[in-house]
C-alpha cells in the first residue's frame with residue numbers, strides 16, 4: 001500500500017510538531033502556512049528539532065535525513081489534494097478554521113478526513129461549516145507534539161465511524177496513544193485538569209503559600225506543582241482556559257475563576273515568560289506539615305471533576321486516568337488516586353469542604369452523582 005499522505009496546515013508550535021510526528025512515522029507530509037516566513041523556515045525548524053534528537057543519541061543521522069525528505073512545504077492548502085488526512089493547527093478562531101475547511105473540502109478526495117487540533121472550539125460547529133461533516137473530527141495533540149504520547153480523538157454526533165477509525169489508525173501508527181472523547185468543552189484533559197489549578201488557587205486564597213502547595217504535590221508524586229505549571233504555561237493562558245471553560249459550563253462554581261489568578265495577570269507576573277510568576281523564579285520549598293491534607297484536597301476535587309465527566313457518558317474511568325497521566329504527566333489518574341486514598345475519605349473531604357465553603361463557592365464541592373455511585 002502507498003504511504004499515507006498527511007496534510008498539516010499551520011506550521012507554528014503545534015503544526016510543526018505534528019508534521020514531525022507523522023514524517024518520523026514514515027508518512028509523506030504536506031505542510032503549509034499563511035505566513036511566507038513560516039513556510040520558508042518550517043524545514044529548518046523541524047531539522048533543528050531532529051538534530052537535538054541526533055545529538056542525544058535518540059535518532060540516527062540517516063533517519064533524520066529520511067524524515068526531512070518526507071516533508072514537503074506547499075504554498076497553499078489546495079495543494080493538499082492527495083492527502084488522506086489533513087490536520088489544521090492554525091489560529092484558535094472559528095472563522096478562519098471554517099474558511100480553511102471550506103477550501104480543503106473542495107479539493108480533497110471524498111473519503112479524506114479533516115481534523116482540527118482546536119483546544120476550545122466546538123468540533124461539531126466547525127464540521128457544520130463544511131460539506132462533509134461526517135469526515136470532520138478533532139485530533140487534539142499536546143505540546144510538544146513529538147514528546148507527548150496522548151492524542152484526544154474527538155467525535156461530534158455526525159462523525160462517521162470509518163473516519164474515526166482512519167484517523168485513529170494513522171495516529172496510532174505514528175506512535176500515539178489515542179483516547180476517544182465526545183465534543184464537550186475541554187474534551188478530557190483540559191476539563192479534568194481544572195481543579196489541579198483551581199483548588200491550588202483556593203488553597204492560596206485560604207492562606208497557604210504557593211511554595212508549600214507545590215511542595216505538597218511534589219511529595220505526593222507529581223512532577224510539577226500547580227503553581228510551577230501555571231508559571232510554565234503562563235498565567236494569562238491559564239486564565240483564558242479557565243474563563244473559557246467556566247463560561248462553557250454555565251459558570252458552575254467547580255470552574256470558579258479565582259481573583260488571585262486574575263490579579264496575577266493584571267500585575268503582568270505571568271510566569272517564566274515575564275521572569276516572575278506565582279513561584280518562579282523560586283523553587284518550591286520543603287513539604288509543609290499539612291502536605292498530606294493539601295494533596296488530598298486537590299486530588300478529591302480532581303476525582304469529583306473526573307466523575308462529573310464520567311457521568312456524562314461516552315468515556316471510561318480507565319480512559320480518563322490514562323488521558324491525565326499522558327496529557328499532564330500525572331503520576332496516576334484521578335480515579336486511581338481517589339481509590340488509593342479511599343473513596344469514603346475522598347467523599348468526606350469534599351463534604352467537609354462544601355460545608356465550609358463561602359457563599360460564592362457553594363456547590364463547588366458538592367459530590368457528583370457519579371462519584372457518589374463509584375464502588
Ligand SMILES: NC(=O)c1ccc[n+]([C@@H]2O[C@H](COP(=O)([O-])OP(=O)(O)OC[C@H]3O[C@@H](n4cnc5c(N)ncnc54)[C@H](O)[C@@H]3O)[C@@H](O)[C@H]2O)c1
Pocket residue numbers: 009010011012013014015032033034035038088089090091092093096100117118119120140141142143
Ligand atoms: N500551543 C499549545 O499548547 C496547543 C496545544 C493543543 C492545541 N493547540 C491548538 O493548536 C492550534 C495552533 O496553536 P499553536 O500554539 O501552534 O499556534 P501558533 O501561533 O504557534 O501557530 C499557528 C500558525 O498558524 C498560521 N496560521 C494562522 N492562520 C492561518 C490560516 N488561516 N491559514 C494557514 N495558516 C495560518 C500562523 O502563521 C502560525 O504559523 C490552535 O488551534 C491551538 O488552540 C495549541
